[in-house]
Amino acid sequence: MITTHRVWVYGDDVNTDLIFPGKYTYTLRDPAAIAAHALEDLDPTFAANAHPGDAIIAGRSWGMGSSREQAVTALKTLGVRLIVAESFGGLYFRNCINQGIYAAVVPGLYKRVTTGDVIEYDADSATITAAGETFALPSLPDQVRAILEAGGLLALLKRR
């Protein structure tokens, strides 16, 4: 199945404090309230303008820093289901998988697109097509694929 995604493009080292500020971490629990602060110190236009189906394309170390899962929840609540970066903070990568968000390392993609572009994601062939070029997505370990297919770790555990 091929789906299309409008993209928001960001650079290197976007840490979890920029994605979701630490000062809100122990008081905001409602996903909508969390989402309202998504990327507020980096791109104040994002939360109000992101649409379901949008994807994030970033440089190296997207989501480095804190373990806070709200940095994933905030984007997921706004409808983001696909994040592609040169590399991820390890914890952020795991948090994405555990929330059923497909986080993929694809070197070179973020230099080919700008915010507002539309990319095509082909789940069957595991590729992304952007700016006329096709990028292969890395293969996933079975455990990771099982979590993603269930819609996240919580959904997988509930099913068991």
Next chain:
Amino acid sequence: MTGFTFVEKVPARAAGVESARAGEVLIVRPDLVFSHDNTAAIAKIFAEIGVARVFDPDRIAVTLDHAAPAPTTAHAQNHIEIRAFVREQGISHFFEIGRGICHQVISEEALILPGEVIFGSDSHTTHFGWMGAFGMGVGRTEMAALWATGSLWIRVPETLRVLLHGRLRRGVTAKDIALRLCADLTVSGGAYRAVEFAGNGMESLPLDDRPVLPNMMAEFGAMSAYMPPDQVVFDALEGRRTRPYTPIYPDADARYDQTHTIDLDALEPLIALPGSPDTVVPLSRIAGTPIQQGFIGTCTGGRYDDLAAAAAVVRGQTLRARLIVIPASRDVLARAAASGVLGDLIAAGAAIGTPGCGACMGNHMGVPAVGEASIISGSRNFHGRMGTPDAPIYLANAAVVAAAAVAGAIVPVESIEAVRS
């Protein structure tokens, strides 16, 4: 010897096999898991899983540290929910506000030991490498899954070996080593990898300095970090531990992804400029930069030696900038009180806070105003970290922070000492 790194041995044993190569996926059963002020949010996810009881209340620790004592009613509500959950589940290891920061407290209590595996819902869980344990940070959903099942999947990472050669000069600390490493290989230098420290330079690191290296490997992007434990470590755990342990070392012929060497003799005090821990310059490059607030504290830089180094700088001085000192634990505070270090800090005008995470993340106890510059002995200087993106944060070792508080500007520590003499 069969060429195994530390992370190819210890998580494997916790998964019931002798060893595993980098790239293999393991289902690991940790010796201890812990959470902090995020416990209430995790409990909510745990309830959704539909399991009534946690896997083992004796292998779970909870510490109130991140916003403690509660700065607002909302934070207090969060704490009260956590206390109720701890009671309801009979969790053995609960630490109230003021006991200290989770990593420091669990280390002091010897709840985890060399060769063991610990998962925490906090990115600085890499910290436990100081004693040769495997520590890894996890997210909230993962912690809920751990409470329910007692196990978690990990992919065994490749390992970067960092060789420390020589001996630190006076006034240079493990903080400067960590900043040097971030500067050399960037904040993604450790991404998806484990870091093993080795080399003769480690022997000269005092106990309080050791956790700084694995702790700050969180800023370096590493999944876990390890230092080979020696007698200094064994002595620190004696008297508190309640079970035997076997330290685990990497094989001499272990295979590393990369080896990076740092010459300790050549290191000087370093500063990370606002924004990222890898934007590092020698102190001399930015001497004279005005500072409004110094903060000594956090799991990175709030141990006894940090307070003592700061006290040595501020003794007999008056401060031109605010200095906030928040010990990493009650033990650190008690020791500083007994030795006179605390008295020196108070006499100079430092503001002392309740042991905990303090001003590190913009919750309370030292939030800067717009335009105010802070210099901190902690590890995070991301824009907005302390509450507003318009308040620059510099990272340095504790003596440098104290000197900046005395001068109202970033200055070499020796310039303060020169004034006194």
